[in-house]
Amino acid sequence: DTVVPVNRGWVYAPDATVVPEPARWREGDSVRTVTGFVESYPPALPAGRAVLSNVPRALRWLDPRAFAARASYAVTPYYVVARDSVPAARRDSTPARLSAPPLDEGPHFSYAMQWFSFAAIALVGGAFFAKQGMKD
Numbered sequence: 001d002t003v004v005p006v007n008r009g010w011v012y013a014p015d016a017t018v019v020p021e022p023a024r025w026r027e028g029d030s031v032r033t034v035t036g037f038v039e040s041y042p043p044a045l046p047a048g049r050a051v052l053s054n055v056p057r058a059l060r061w062l063d064p065r066a067f068a069a070r071a072s073y074a075v076t077p078y079y080v081v082a083r084d085s086v087p088a089a090r091r092d093s094t095p096a097r098l099s100a101p102p103l104d105e106g107p108h109f110s111y112a113m114q115w116f117s118f119a120a121i122a123l124v125g126g127a128f129f130a131k132q133g134m135k136d
Contacts, residue, residue: 009095
């Protein structure tokens with residue numbers, strides 16, 4: 001009674017909306033096991049604007065409300081990004097998979113250094129200008 005959306009990757013589309021030869025990219029409608037990782041939806045954007053009026057099955061962005069309206073089921077507050085391996089014989093007809101996010105500390109150290117530099121420049125620059133003001 002609840003749908004778990006699966007992001008199977010991406011397929012090139014000349015107009016960024018309609019996929020040429022959609023039957024080529026189908027991986028089957030049966031229930032199967034998917035290996036991947038879980039992501040939460042991006043922050044909420046304006047309701048109803050995710051749906052493209054000229055293409056019934058296309059969405060501008062990931063929107064659980066738009067998914068629920070199309071599926072007629074409740075949709076989980078997360079989705080699965082498929083990472084399963086694809087046999088070599090099927091690689092030319094399988095959407096390009098997304099890479100997993102890196103499990104590192106991210107750019108926090110660089111940002112900290114940047115802000116400490118700004119603070120040092122402000123203190124040194126402020127002291128310099130204060131000293132110049134006292135001389136005049």
